[in-house]
Amino acid sequence: MxxxxxxxDIVTMNPARxxxxxxxxxxxxDRIVAVGATRALLAEYPSATVFDATxxxxxxxxxxxxxxxxxxxxxxxxxxxxxxxxxxIFEWSVPLHGAHDALDDEVSASLAAVEALxxxxxxxxxxxxxxxxxxxxxxxxxxxxxxxxxxWGWDIEEGPFTAPxxxxxxxxxxxxxxxxxxxxxxxxxxxxxxxxxxxxxxxGAADLARDYGTGMTMHLSPTSSDPxxxxxxxxxxxxxxxxxxxxxxxxxxxxxxxxxxxxxxELILQSETAIAYCPWAYLRLGQGVCEHGRHADIVERGxxxxxxCDAANAGDSxxxxxxxxxxxxxxxxxxxxxxxxxxxxxxxxxxxxxxxAIGLSDRIGSIEVGxxxxxxxxxxxxxxxxxxxxxxxxxxxxxxxxxxxxxxVAGRHVVESGRVVSIDVDALAxxxxxxxxxxxxRTGITVPHPWPYVDAQ
Numbered sequence: 001m002x003x004x005x006x007x008x009d010i011v012t013m014n015p016a017r018x019x020x021x022x023x024x025x026x027x028x029x030d031r032i033v034a035v036g037a038t039r040a041l042l043a044e045y046p047s048a049t050v051f052d053a054t055x056x057x058x059x060x061x062x063x064x065x066x067x068x069x070x071x072x073x074x075x076x077x078x079x080x081x082x083x084x085x086x087x088x089i090f091e092w093s094v095p096l097h098g099a100h101d102a103l104d105d106e107v108s109a110s111l112a113a114v115e116a117l118x119x120x121x122x123x124x125x126x127x128x129x130x131x132x133x134x135x136x137x138x139x140x141x142x143x144x145x146x147x148x149x150x151x152w153g154w155d156i157e158e159g160p161f162t163a164p165x166x167x168x169x170x171x172x173x174x175x176x177x178x179x180x181x182x183x184x185x186x187x188x189x190x191x192x193x194x195x196x197x198x199x200x201x202x203x204g205a206a207d208l209a210r211d212y213g214t215g216m217t218m219h220l221s222p223t224s225s226d227p228x229x230x231x232x233x234x235x236x237x238x239x240x241x242x243x244x245x246x247x248x249x250x251x252x253x254x255x256x257x258x259x260x261x262x263x264x265x266e267l268i269l270q271s272e273t274a275i276a277y278c279p280w281a282y283l284r285l286g287q288g289v290c291e292h293g294r295h296a297d298i299v300e301r302g303x304x305x306x307x308x309c310d311a312a313n314a315g316d317s318x319x320x321x322x323x324x325x326x327x328x329x330x331x332x333x334x335x336x337x338x339x340x341x342x343x344x345x346x347x348x349x350x351x352x353x354x355x356x357a358i359g360l361s362d363r364i365g366s367i368e369v370g371x372x373x374x375x376x377x378x379x380x381x382x383x384x385x386x387x388x389x390x391x392x393x394x395x396x397x398x399x400x401x402x403x404x405x406x407x408x409v410a411g412r413h414v415v416e417s418g419r420v421v422s423i424d425v426d427a428l429a430x431x432x433x434x435x436x437x438x439x440x441x442r443t444g445i446t447v448p449h450p451w452p453y454v455d456a457q
Contacts, residue, residue, distance in 0.1 A: 003027045003411070004045055006038050007054035008377065011391055013352040013366040017344075019391055025058065027373040030410035035367055053377050053406075057391055060366050061122025061146075061374030061409065062320040063354035066217075066255045066276035066308025068127045069109040069136060069147075071097040074436045078447045079313040085223060088285070088313065092445065097152075098160030099442040102132040107435045109136040110428055113145040114420045115318045119401025120376040122146055122409045125217060125276065125358055127255055127310070128153060128190035131161060133175050137185045143422050144414035146364070146374065148215060150190025151175055155201050165201045169208060176212050184410060186214070193218030193255065195229040195238075199245055206247040215251055215359055217276070222256035223287045239264035239273075248273045253358060255308065258282055259292050274304035274357040277349075279326045280317070281310035289330060296331035296341045299349070306354035307346075319401040320350045328396065343396035377406040 005027065010020040012035065024041045026034035026048060034041055042050075071093055072079075079092045100108070109130075116124055123146040130136050133151050140147050152161035153168045163171070172189045179187035189209040191197050197205075197218075209216035220226055220238050230238045240263060242248050248271035257268070257275040268275065275295065282289035299305045307323050309315040315323070324346040331341035348354075355365025363372050380388065384399040407415035414422060440447065 002048040004048040008056040008058040057378040065306035068311040072312035076312040102135040105132040106135040120404040122374040148188040153191040154196040189216040191218040217253040276308040278308040278310040281314035304357040306357035344392040373411040375408040379405040
C-alpha cells in the first residue's frame with residue numbers, strides 16, 4: 001500500500017538538515033520511497049492514498065534510549081518524592097518488580113507504549129527490568145512501538161530474578177534469538193549494571209552482544225555510588241574497569257554515565273561507547289547532573305549520546321521534546337554560555353544522532369528514502385506554534401509532546417488525532433488502575449500522602 005503524506009513542513013534530519021516547506025513523503029508499505037515537492041510527488045504517485053498534513057510539521061519518530069516499561073508505569077507518582085539515596089530502588093522499585101506477573105508486565109508495557117507514541121516517541125530502548133519478555137513483546141507489537149528488549153540480568157546481591165552468571169547469559173541469549181535484529185521488537189543483551197554483575201557476567205554479556213551483532217545496555221554511574229563501590233572492590237572506577245574487562249565498544253549503550261572523571265570520558269570517546277542521557281531523572285532525584293554531568297562535552301567532542309526518559313517515578317514523563325529542552329538548558333547554564341548546545345543540536349540527539357547512538361541510524365532517525373517510515377505529524381494550530389518561527393526552536397523550546405497529532409511506525413498509522421488506535425485505550429486505563437491495586441496489595445506497600453486526602457463524595 002502506498003501513502004503520500006502531503007503539505008507539511010518536513011524536518012528531514014538528513015545530512016543537510018533540510019526542512020522542506022509544504023513538502024510530501026511517500027510511504028510504500030514500511031519504507032519511505034520518496035521525499036520532496038508536493039505537486040511533483042502527487043503527479044508521480046497518482047494512485048497513492050493521500051494523507052493531508054497541510055500546515056503541520058512532520059518530523060522523524062523520536063528515540064528514547066533508556067526507558068523502563070514495567071514496574072514503575074503501574075505505580076506512577078506513588079513512590080515518595082523525598083527519599084534518601086537508594087531507598088526508592090530497594091524499598092520500592094525492586095519489591096514491585098519482584099511481584100510482577102506476566103499480565104502486570106503486559107499492562108505496564110502497554111501503558112508505557114501508549115504514552116510514548118502519543119508524545120511522538122517511536123523507538124524505545126528498554127532499560128533492563130522486564131521479567132516476562134514475551135508478554136511485553138506481544139504488547140509492543142500489537143500497539144506498534146519499535147523497541148529493543150531484554151530481561152533482568154544480575155548475578156550479585158539478592159533480589160528478584162538474580163541468578164548465576166551462566167543462567168543470566170542463557171536468559172539473555174534466549175531473548176536475542178527469539179527477537180532477532182530487523183524486527184519491530186529486537187532482542188538486546190541487558191544487564192541491571194551498576195555494581196550488580198560479576199566480571200564474568202560483564203565480559204560474557206559483551207561477548208554475547210558481539211557474537212549476535214546486537215546491542216547491549218546497562219546502568220552505570222548515575223550517582224557517586226557506583227564509582228565508590230568499584231574503587232572499593234576493584235581499585236578502578238567503573239568505566240576504567242569495563243575497559244579492563246574488554247566490555248566497552250560500539251555495541252554498548254550505558255544508561256546515565258553522570259559521575260565520570262576525565263579518564264572515563266576519554267575511554268568512552270576512544271571506544272565509541274554510547275550513553276543514554278536522562279536529564280529529568282537526575283534533576284528529579286537530585287543526582288548531581290548540573291555539577292558532574294559531562295554529556296554535552298562528550299557530544300561536542302564527537303561522542304555518541306542519545307536521550308532517555310528513564311522510569312515513571314524518575315524521569316516521570318515519556319516526552320522527548322521536554323527532555324531535549326532540559327538537556328539543552330543544563331548544558332548552557334553549566335557553562336553560563338548561551339552560544340552552545342542549542343535546540344537544533346539537542347533535537348539531533350532525539351532523532352538521527354540518537355538513532356546512531358543505539359546502532360539503528362541505517363533504519364530510523366531521519367526522513368530519507370530507504371528508511372523505515374517512522375513519522376510524527378505535529379499540529380500547529382496551538383498557541384505554542386502561533387505565529388510560526390524557526391521550526392527547531394519551536395519544537396524544543398516552544399512546545400512538547402502534546403502537539404503530536406498522528407504517528408506512523410514502519411508505515412503503520414498507530415496514532416490518529418492524538419489517540420492510539422490499535423487497542424482500547426479506555427479499557428487499558430481501567431486495567432492499569434486495577435493492576436496498580438493488585439501490585440500494591442501483593443507487596444504490602446502503602447502509598448503515603450503528605451497532604452491529607454479527605455473523602456468528599
